[in-house]
Amino acid sequence: MQQRQFGNTGRSVSEIGFGAWAIGGSWGDVSDKDAEAALHAALDAGVNFLDTADVYGDGRSERLIARVLKQRGRDGIMVATKAGRKINPHVSAGYTPQVLEQYIDDSLRNLEVDALDLVQLHCPPTDVFYRPEIFEALDKLVTKGKLKAYGVSVEKVEEAIKALEFPISSVQIIFNMFRQRPAEHFFARARAQHVAIIARVPLASGLLTGKLSASSQFAAEDHRNFNRHGEAFDVGETFSGVPYETGLKAVDALRNVIGDVPMAQMALRWILMFDAITVAIPGAKNPTQAASNAAAAHLPALTDAQMSAVADIYTQYIKPHVHQRW
Structure with a gap:
């Protein structure tokens, strides 16, 4: 698999990574066996970037990754985690150097x-990006040897731009066929x-797999059920903030663009068309999904006509719902 330079860290990572939210929780039941098999399949396919968070299953996702890497060895593997979402209520005042160091420990x-x-600071409130002391605290943790690098995960393009004022190594942001605004305002900077x-939610919570329908059912503990309207966290995390029925119409339009290639793979390859992207992090709940995601990196580039058609579909169906919101 092709690799791309990971910012200012001196490391390179695979173009397709592994997003480990699904194996932690909030995506329906995933057994330890399936979760570990998915990780092994991704690593076997050349993936060397794993993205997790302390709140994914209250540490379960991190522990599963540790278990698999203990079996395989850690050489060449970059593991990114996140901190801050445990703060309750999740407000700027809750972000203190002491709390963050506790979570990092x-x-x-x-x-x-x-x-x-x-x-990565885990989608903190916007006010946190106006508190330089928080980023200074992360610098001190690098000096103490607890961190090799730090970055942010954001909800909004404006937060991503503001974060560039600090000595961060990375920004994780939602970017996919249904969330295209970052390419206009943020990538060049x-x-x-x-x-x-880091392009997260690359498949729009499964919409861009082309496998969902109006009759699809989601488990009670799946965020695609309980956060459909932003009841638990930012609605942009679920189906990229696109109304479900509207998303299905856009997916139907995309079928005429992608040809015989699985839609999920084409959606991932579309992301890789943008040179500013370092890595896309699709999730997987089993080894078949993980291997299929990794295979997207080997697809030929999309044609100019395909890129234009995707842009037209976004403008027609999706842009009015999401473009100015995030």
Whole structure:
């Protein structure tokens, strides 16, 4: 698999990574056996970037990754985790150097390492980006040897741009066929500062697999059920904030563009058409999904006609719902 430079860290990572939210929780039941098999399949396919968070299953996702890497070895593997979402209520005042260090210590134990490859503030309130002391605290944790690098995960393009004022290594942001605004306003800035971009929610919570329908059912513990309207967290995390029925109409229009290639693979390959992207992080709940996601990196580039058609579908169906919101 092709690799891309990970910002200013001196490391390179696979173009397709592994998003480990699904194996932690909030995506329906996933057994430890299936979760570990999915991780093994991704690593076997050349994936070397794993993205997790301390709140994914209250540490379960981190512990599963540690278990698999203990079996395989950690050489060449970059594990990114996140901190901050445990703060309750999740407000700016809850972000303190002491609280963040406590969460980072928890992740060190869960991942069974002495230093974390990358810690990302986990979609903090916008006000946090106006508090330089929080980023200074992360610098101190790098100096103490608990972190190798740090970055942010954001909800909004404006937060991503503001974050570039600090010495971050990466920004994780929702970017997919249904969330295209980052390419207009953020990518060039990040690239100029050698900041890695991690494309999250690359398949729009499954919409861009082409396998969902109006009759699809989701488990009670699946966020695609309980957060459909933003009841639990930002609605942009679920189906990229696109109304479900509207998303299905856009997916039907995309079928005429992608040809015989699985839609999920084409959606991932579309993301890789943007040079500013460092890595896309689709999730997987079993080894078949993980291997299929990784295979997207080997597809030929989309044609100019296909890129134009995707842009037209976005403008017609999706843009009015999401473009100015995030």
